[in-house]
Amino acid sequence: IKDWMWVMDCVFVDRSNKEAAHKSLEEAIELVKNGRSFVIFPEGTRSHTEEILPFKDGAFHIAKYCKSDLVLFAIDGSGKLYEQNGKKLNSASKVSLYFIKQIKITY
Numbered sequence: 001i002k003d004w005m006w007v008m009d010c011v012f013v014d015r016s017n018k019e020a021a022h023k024s025l026e027e028a029i030e031l032v033k034n035g036r037s038f039v040i041f042p043e044g045t046r047s048h049t050e051e052i053l054p055f056k057d058g059a060f061h062i063a064k065y066c067k068s069d070l071v072l073f074a075i076d077g078s079g080k081l082y083e084q085n086g087k088k089l090n091s092a093s094k095v096s097l098y099f100i101k102q103i104k105i106t107y
Contacts, residue, residue: 009036013058015044025058032066048079063105072100 005012011028014020032038040062043053063070074097081093 013044025061028058028062029065032062032068038062046079067105069105070103072103074098074100 009031011024011031013024028038028040040059042055042059044056044058045053047053059070062068075095076098077093077095081095082089
């Protein structure tokens with residue numbers, strides 16, 4: 001799966017290395033400043049249950065430094081599409097995307 005993520009300019013965060021994680025944040029900021037849209041999982045990872053995990057602050061730093069709005073949405077069912085299927089894509093799984101709200105960032 002990582003192969004297609006590289007093609008899409010995904011930014012990988014090494015949470016075990018604070019300096020590398022900070023460089024990833026800077027890379028994401030530059031992509032957004034250059035007009036790229038960005039999807040961020042604010043929990044820092046995917047939840048393997050129905051429970052929402054505590055948010056990390058990286059997404060908010062990107063929005064702050066880029067002066068960009070946030071669009072909140074939830075993805076439901078993606079675990080069944082991949083992780084719960086032995087890390088093999090299962091096209092029979094139903095995945096739902098719910099748009100929650102747009103947050104205008106004002107400074």
